[in-house]
Amino acid sequence: MSAAAPAGAQPPRASANVCQAASCLAMGSAQVCRALEAEVAAAGLDDVAVRRVGCLGLCAAGPLVEVPEQGRIFERVLPGDPSSREGLLASLKGEARGGRPVASDPFFSRQVKVVLERCGTVDPENIDDYLATGGYEALAKVAGSMSPDEVTSEVVKSGLRGRGGAGYPTGLKWRTVAKEAGAAGKFVVCNADEGDPGAFMDRSVMESSPHQVLEGMAIAGYAVGANRGYVYVRAEYPLAAERLALAIRQAERRGYLGARVAGTRFSFHVELRMGAGAYVCGEETALIASIQGERGTPRPRPPYPAASGLWGCPTLINNVETFANVPSIIVRGGEWFASIGTERSKGTKVFSLAGAVKNTGVVEVPMGLTLREIVFDIGGGLAPGRRFKAVQTGGPAGGCLPEELLDMPVDYESLTQAGSMMGSGGMIVMDDTTCMVDVAKFFMDFCRQESCGKCVPCRVGTHEMWRLLDRMTRGVASRWDLEQLESLAGMVRAMSLCGLGQGAPSPVFSTLRYFRDEYVAHIDEHVCPAGSCHMGTAEPAAAGVSPA
Amino acid sequence: MSKPKLATIWLDGCSGCHMSFLDMDELILEVAERADLVYGPLVDAKEFPEGVDVTLVEGAVGSSEDLRKVREVRERTRVLVAFGDCAVTGNVPSLRNPIGPRAVLETVYLEKPTHNAQIPSQLVPELLEEDLPVHAWVPVDVYLTGCPPSAARIYECVKRLLDGEAPETVSEAVAWKFG
Amino acid sequence: MSEVRTLQIDGKDVAARSDETILCAAEENEIHIPTLCHLEGLSDVGACRLCVVEVEGTPKLMAACTTTVEEGMKVTTTSERLVAYRRRAIEMLFVERNHICAVCVANNNCELQAHARNVGLDHFELPLMHPALPVDASHERFVMDHNRCILCTRCVRVCDEVEQAHTWDVAGRGTGARIVSDLGMPWGSSTTCTSCGKCVQVCPTGALFEKGRSISEPKARRPYLPYLVRVKERER
Numbered sequence: 016m017s018a019a020a021p022a023g024a025q026p027p028r029a030s031a032n033v034c035q036a037a038s039c040l041a042m043g044s045a046q047v048c049r050a051l052e053a054e055v056a057a058a059g060l061d062d063v064a065v066r067r068v069g070c071l072g073l074c075a076a077g078p079l080v081e082v083p084e085q086g087r088i089f090e091r092v093l094p095g096d097p098s099s100r101e102g103l104l105a106s107l108k109g110e111a112r113g114g115r116p117v118a119s120d121p122f123f124s125r126q127v128k129v130v131l132e133r134c135g136t137v138d139p140e141n142i143d144d145y146l147a148t149g150g151y152e153a154l155a156k157v158a159g160s161m162s163p164d165e166v167t168s169e170v171v172k173s174g175l176r177g178r179g180g181a182g183y184p185t186g187l188k189w190r191t192v193a194k195e196a197g198a199a200g201k202f203v204v205c206n207a208d209e210g211d212p213g214a215f216m217d218r219s220v221m222e223s224s225p226h227q228v229l230e231g232m233a234i235a236g237y238a239v240g241a242n243r244g245y246v247y248v249r250a251e252y253p254l255a256a257e258r259l260a261l262a263i264r265q266a267e268r269r270g271y272l273g274a275r276v277a278g279t280r281f282s283f284h285v286e287l288r289m290g291a292g293a294y295v296c297g298e299e300t301a302l303i304a305s306i307q308g309e310r311g312t313p314r315p316r317p318p319y320p321a322a323s324g325l326w327g328c329p330t331l332i333n334n335v336e337t338f339a340n341v342p343s344i345i346v347r348g349g350e351w352f353a354s355i356g357t358e359r360s361k362g363t364k365v366f367s368l369a370g371a372v373k374n375t376g377v378v379e380v381p382m383g384l385t386l387r388e389i390v391f392d393i394g395g396g397l398a399p400g401r402r403f404k405a406v407q408t409g410g411p412a413g414g415c416l417p418e419e420l421l422d423m424p425v426d427y428e429s430l431t432q433a434g435s436m437m438g439s440g441g442m443i444v445m446d447d448t449t450c451m452v453d454v455a456k457f458f459m460d461f462c463r464q465e466s467c468g469k470c471v472p473c474r475v476g477t478h479e480m481w482r483l484l485d486r487m488t489r490g491v492a493s494r495w496d497l498e499q500l501e502s503l504a505g506m507v508r509a510m511s512l513c514g515l516g517q518g519a520p521s522p523v524f525s526t527l528r529y530f531r532d533e534y535v536a537h538i539d540e541h542v543c544p545a546g547s548c549h550m551g552t553a554e555p556a557a558a559g560v561s562p563a
Numbered sequence: 564m565s566k567p568k569l570a571t572i573w574l575d576g577c578s579g580c581h582m583s584f585l586d587m588d589e590l591i592l593e594v595a596e597r598a599d600l601v602y603g604p605l606v607d608a609k610e611f612p613e614g615v616d617v618t619l620v621e622g623a624v625g626s627s628e629d630l631r632k633v634r635e636v637r638e639r640t641r642v643l644v645a646f647g648d649c650a651v652t653g654n655v656p657s658l659r660n661p662i663g664p665r666a667v668l669e670t671v672y673l674e675k676p677t678h679n680a681q682i683p684s685q686l687v688p689e690l691l692e693e694d695l696p697v698h699a700w701v702p703v704d705v706y707l708t709g710c711p712p713s714a715a716r717i718y719e720c721v722k723r724l725l726d727g728e729a730p731e732t733v734s735e736a737v738a739w740k741f742g
Numbered sequence: 743m744s745e746v747r748t749l750q751i752d753g754k755d756v757a758a759r760s761d762e763t764i765l766c767a768a769e770e771n772e773i774h775i776p777t778l779c780h781l782e783g784l785s786d787v788g789a790c791r792l793c794v795v796e797v798e799g800t801p802k803l804m805a806a807c808t809t810t811v812e813e814g815m816k817v818t819t820t821s822e823r824l825v826a827y828r829r830r831a832i833e834m835l836f837v838e839r840n841h842i843c844a845v846c847v848a849n850n851n852c853e854l855q856a857h858a859r860n861v862g863l864d865h866f867e868l869p870l871m872h873p874a875l876p877v878d879a880s881h882e883r884f885v886m887d888h889n890r891c892i893l894c895t896r897c898v899r900v901c902d903e904v905e906q907a908h909t910w911d912v913a914g915r916g917t918g919a920r921i922v923s924d925l926g927m928p929w930g931s932s933t934t935c936t937s938c939g940k941c942v943q944v945c946p947t948g949a950l951f952e953k954g955r956s957i958s959e960p961k962a963r964r965p966y967l968p969y970l971v972r973v974k975e976r977e978r
Contacts (some may be wrong), residue, residue, distance in 0.1 A: 071745060293915065310912060315788040315808040468919030471790050475834035478917050479868055499867065504828050509803050509823075510791045517802075561882070610965055651865050652836075655845060661874035683812025693872065698865060706864040710844035740859040742850070 027064035029107050031055070032081040033092075036222045037071035037254050038215075039077035046094035046169065047078045054097075063107050067207055069223020071135040073115075073122065074215070074367075074373035080108045081135060087114035088123070096311040099518040117170040121392045122374045127273030127355065129363045130339045131379045134186060137471050139258050142265040145226040151266075152232050153345035157237050159395075166238040167193055172349030174361030179206055179334030180299075180409070180438045181514075182360075182427040188331060192239040192322040195329035195448060201241035202330040202445035203232050203283075203319075204306070205338055207248040207255070208290045211410025212461060213440030216365040217335035219377045221248065221255035224339070228272060229285060231338030233276060234345060236283040239331050244283060247302050250291040271400045294411075294465035299332045301467065315511035334439065336365055354380030360426035366435070368394050370444035371401060379423070387421040389451050390444055396558035401446040404545075407527070411458045411465075412518020414525025434519075450545035451530040455522045456484035462519040473516025474509035480523060487534065490541035492552030497538060499526070567616040567725055570593070571646070572605035572636055573686035574575045574629040574696060575656040576622030578604070580647035584619070590718050597725050604726035611682050617646075617724045619646035619707075623656045624695050637701035642730050644720065648710040648741055649694060655710075656695045664690035704730035709742050749815035749821025758811045765793055765806035768819060775819050776828060776860070778835075778853060778896040780807040780942055784903060784965035792828050792837075792857070792893055797817045797857035803827075829861040837868045838917055839875065840889040841947070847955050848948030854892060855947075871917070878923075883953055884942050891921055897941035904970060909935040921949075943967075 033039075033048045034129060052065045071079040076090035080103055102113020117123040127197050128134075137144035145151070157166050173185030205228060209217040221228060232244045248256045253447045263285050266272040288306050295301045296311040303324050305311035324330020340362060344352045353361045360382040366389065369375050373395030380389060386406055390396070397403055399465045406414040408425075414435030416423070427437050445454065463477035483500045486492040504520035511517045527534060536542045541550050573581060581604060583589065594600075601615060602608045611632070618640040624630050637643055648654040659667045668690070672682045697703050707720050720737045724730070744759040751768050758767035763786070768775050778790035788805035798816035806819070818824075835841075835854055843849050855862075875888040898910040898921065903961045909932050913922040924932040942950045944967065 296916075312912075315805050317809075461918055466916040468915050468917065469787070470791055471789070471831050471834050471892075472791055474893075474919065475838045475868075475915055478833070478838075478871075482869075505829075506827050510794060510803075510831060512788060512791065517832050645865065652842075653948070654842055657870070657872065658840065658842060658845075660870070660872035661840065683969060697872075699869065703865070708864050718907040734864060735862065738859075738862045740843070740855055741841075742846065742855060 025062070029060075029064040029084045029109070030064040030066050030108055032066050032068040032071070033382055034069070034071040034079040034081075036069045036074075036219055037252075038074040039071070039079055040254070042077040042530070043094035044092075046076035046219045047080070047092050047100075049081070051100065051103075054100065055107065058104065058108070058489050060107060065139050067140070068136060069134045069139045070131075070219040070293065070377055072126075072131075072378060072463060073217075073374060073376045076542075081117070082114070083136075085111055085114075086094045086117045087111070088117060089114040089518070115549065116448075122378070122395060125361050125384075125388065125393050126379050127381045128379050129343050129352075129355070130227075130336055130365050131223075131377065132218060132343065133227060134219065134377075137224060139223050139225055140261055142226060142262065142269060145224070145557035146269075150226050150342075151230055151269075151277070153272045153342035154233050154237075154271060157234050157345055158277050158279040158281045162363070163238045163240060166234060166289065166345070169349045170238070170344060170486065173344045173352035174349075174356075174359075175337065175340055175344065175352065176278060176360065176427060177334060178336035178340070178364065178439065180412070182437055185333060185337055188333070189235060189238050190319060192241075192329050192331040194324060197240060199326075200328050201239060202328055203236045203239065203241045203244040204302065204325065204330055204332045205244065205246040205295040206297060206299065206332055206334045207246055208294075208296040208302060209252075209335070209439060210249065210297050210465075211439055211441045213367065213369045213407070213443040214439050214460070215367045215412060216377055216440045218252050218255050219367070220335055220339050220365070221252065222258055225255075225258045227339045227342060228259070228264060228335055229262055229272060232349060233272060233283045234341050235331055235338065237281050239329075241331065242282050242284065244285040245306055246285060247290060247296070247306060247324075256287060256289060261318035263287070269289060278339050293465045293467070294461075295457060295513070295515050297371075298515060300330070300513070303330065303337060308322060310485065313471045313515075314494065315512060336440070341443045357424060357426045359428055364425065364440060366440045366442045368442050368444070370407075370446040371397050371410055371446035371449070373398065373528065381427050383424045385422050385424055386416065389442065390421070390424065394444065397446050399443070401448070402544055403444070404447050404449055405445045405451065405454075405471075407435075407443040407445065407522075408441065409436035409521070410441050410461050411440075412436060412514060412521050413438045413531065414521050415445070415454060416525070419529075434528050435522070446546060448545055450488070450547040451526045451533045452484060452487050452543075453545075453547055456481065456488055456525045458522040459484055459519065462515065466515060470512035470516060472507045473519065474514065476511070477516070477519050479503055480507065480520065484523070487537045488543070488548040490537060490543075490548070491537050492538050494538060497534060565599075568596045568601045568612070568614060569598035570611065570615045570618040570636075570640070571605070572599050572611070572618060572632060573579050573604050574620065574622030574633065574650070574697075575625035576647065576649040578621070578654070580619075580621040580649075580711040581605070582652050583714050584645075584717050586714040588714070590714075594718070594721055594725075597722075601700070605643070608631050611635050611639055615640045617642045617644065617721065619644045619721075620650050620697050621646045623649045623653045624691065624697060625656050626688040626690050630691065632697055633697055633701055633708045640739060642704045643697075643701070644705040644707055646706055646707050646717075647712055648705070651706050651708050652741060653694055653696050657696075660693045664692065673698075686702065705734045705737070707737055708739050710742050712737075744819065747811045747813045747815075748928060749811050749813070749817065751817045752819055760811065763807055763812055764795060764804070764809050764811055764815075764817055767811050768817075770816060774807050776857060776890070777807060778857065778946060779896065781896050781967065783897060783971040784899040784944070787895060787899070790892075791831055794827070796821060796824065828864055832857050832863055833862060833866050833868055835892045837865075837866050837870045838873075839891065840872060845957055846948040847951045849957055850892070852948060853946035863932055864912065873917070878929045880928035880954070881932075881935070881937070882930065883937055885940065885951055885953055886921070886923070886927070886929055887951070888920060890947045891934050891950075892947055893921065894918055894946055895921070896944040897950060898947065899919060900940045900944045900967070903936050904967070904974065905936060905940050907934045907936050907938075910941060923965065940967075
């Protein structure tokens with residue numbers, strides 16, 4: 016269903032690229048597509064193509080339609096409202112009116128697209144679109160003319176670091192797996208269990224350019240000596256899974272996956288595995304257990320998966336975005352990639368910008384841009400009359416950064432130093448109506464529900480911290496509760512088995528570091544400065560007790 | 564100089580800790596020598612007196628009356644000892660917590676009796692939602708675990724406190740085990 | 743092939759095989775690290791976190807039972823911080839379920855109770871959760887009392903690794919995690935349970951016990967396990 020023009024015909028004069036990613040589909044973009052096709056036909060616009068593409072970025076303003084020839088993106092093109100398509104149709108006829116100009120609107124113009132290069136330009140369900148934009152060229156080049164070591168060296172040169180959260184150097188990881196003997200085979204796993212609240216970048220990439228992820232995996236397989244790969248995608252992403260499954264079939268049929276990749280002796284088979292709704296399965300050892308059909312709980316490391324992963328074999332695990340970066344690195348070279356970003360954080364980072372910001376959606380920026388540029392230039396700032404309070408990055412293991420840090424560059428080290436982390440790329444903007452104690456409570460509630468229950472500090476500690484935060488938001492906590500909270504947070508961070516428990520206290524630490532006065536107000540004055548907590552009546556010193 | 568005032572009180576417990584207290588044999592004479600026993604199940608005083616130096620609180624806090632008493636005791640006592648596992652952890656009385664007081668009352672007074680089944684409502688204190696250890700309601704200075712604590716440890720605890728030793732070091736010295 | 747490694751544990755120079763864990767090396771040198779989910783004869787999972795130690799050069803605390811020794815490693819098994827954290831972990835185990843030592847079949851033979859005593863835990867700062875939990879007495883000979891379970895998974899491992907029946911497993915998550923038999927069916931109706939009783943023997947608390955036992959009766963005969971494992975290995 017790609018280019019409407021039949022083969023051999025003139026390329027279309029104008030096209031309407033209709034976003035078919037999850038959020039626009041939810042707003043009816045499939046119907047919009049059909050309505051547009053009918054309207055275009057009715058208007059006799061034979062030289063206009065209506066195309067189905069991936070994510071156009073401004074997710075909250077969907078359904079989105081882009082007319083690339085005019086450089087305009089139209090928002091809220093609703094299926095049941097023909098008037099919402101007037102500007103769009105005029106634009107398709109050649110009039111420059113309506114919509115948002117891509118070239119001058121900072122939401123678009125400030126972005127640098129490497130991972131999202133093909134998002135919104137190719138039909139995710141059509142391998143021809145991907146091939147037409149240079150897709151699988153990198154894989155063919157790698158398998159046909161490069162040694163595995165050369166591939167790894169290129170990735171090392173690029174300075175790419177893991178985009179799943181921790182920022183471990185990707186090339187180093189590949190090299191480690193490549194060095195392992197792996198007599199019984201090796202595996203490549205794509206971690207697509209994106210679960211941080213407010214994070215939807217990986218979903219967008221998988222729904223918009225699934226082949227790019229698969230190509231990255233196959234290149235990795237070649238580099239480390241693996242012939243089998245798994246994409247572990249969460250079941251809450253049915254569309255991403257469907258498109259990946261379709262992409263795997265198409266790529267196998269065209270000879271880019273399976274036996275004899277791109278006509279070479281390298282073989283690489285990819286299978287999908289669905290997560291069953293456990294956040295902890297994004298932790299690599301739990302993910303491995305889950306793929307093996309076991310209960311998805313983490314185990315202590317070392318041994319790291321690079322040495323002993325799936326079924327005890329050396330296993331390379333990277334995140335969706337990491338793999339999606341790889342084809343470009345191969346085609347354009349590691350040096351090109353390293354020229355983007357900062358000294359220690361190379362390339363770009365995809366963020367899902369959400370919360371109290373005007374432009375909600377998926378954005379890709381060079382590393383080192385400041386938070387202010389992302390929130391105010393690209394994000395368009397806050398709603399009129401609202402004041403910026405904090406931006407949350409890094410998910411449940413990240414932290415809340417205050418206004419004073421808005422001019423901080425976004426890179427791995429700066430974020431960690433500020434008490435947050437890069438994480439997978441969720442970025443939630445909060446305004447003055449958000450209570451920071453309540454935010455800490457929200458994330459702790461998330462962690463306590465997602466704790467697998469294997470180790471004691473996480474299982475009980477997250478529950479206890481949530482309880483203390485709950486008392487604070489109800490105005491019944493004392494200074495003693497605050498002491499307990501801080502003591503528990505330190506213990507849970509140090510004692511927990513995996514990243515979930517070790518990271519769970521982070522939102523507490525960061526909100527205490529930057530917004531301690533809000534905690535104090537809840538405790539000493541029984542007042543919520545943001546006005547969002549419902550303060551109850553006093554309770555006895557002990558928790559869970561109903562007053563006599 | 565007058566002798567230090569010692570009191571004991573029995574809340575939601577089985578009185579086993581008081582039995583163990585009496586089990587001190589002749590040492591109880593020494594305690595009687597060292598302190599004035601001003602209040603307790605063994606003493607005929609109706610009001611909990613002011614200015615008590617050491618109070619042993621047996622039992623968990625299970626009813627509104629327990630709560631009133633423990634608050635009064637706390638106000639009028641310098642060193643409060645959570646005396647035995649019920650006072651320290653809730654122990655056996657707290658077994659009702661997972662099901663709540665209503666279910667307990669219904670089982671005991673409505674389902675089991677063969678005649679005149681009714682939940683008593685007059686002259687009996689109301690049960691609290693949860694049966695909790697003493698320190699859930701008021702600050703405790705010394706924790707004396709055991710079900711019951713042995714007579715030797717009770718003696719050790721009381722003697723040290725009467726000697727004026729700091730509650731923290733007494734707590735450490737008499738720490739033993741639950742159960 | 744294992745080689746010899748030399749390392750320091752609490753300032754003491756010790757030698758260990760390269761495939762040994764820190765816990766193993768410490769035990770051989772009479773340095774005792776508290777453990778709860780660990781049991782000789784079973785695989786290690788590092789779940790209870792009591793055996794965490796400080797390793798010089800690593801910011802993270804490492805579980806001694808799952809970390810293998812390395813040349814030149816400097817390990818600290820006892821520090822103010824470790825003692826406080828372990829004490830907290832033990833307290834957490836007590837408050838999350840309904841541990842009433844006085845009326846427990848394992849009273850005076852309980853590893854959790856012993857740990858509390860060893861660290862001088864004389865009360866709980868954390869509030870008790872008092873969850874409503876079932877007791878599965880459907881098995882002819884044994885009882886599973888979830889009120890006393892600390893999720894150490896020794897039963898799961900002994901059933902899987904030694905008896906090889908895999909009757910036990912874990913279900914649920916967080917504080918809602920439970921040991922289950924046969925995918926959540928009552929133990930008595932299990933078609934995989936061989937009634938061997940190994941799980942009862944390895945249980946560190948009174949969660950698993952033989953019917954007819956009353957309070958404070960010695961129940962567990964744990965040291966038999968390594969012998970059993972060795973016999974099994976020889977059979978194979």
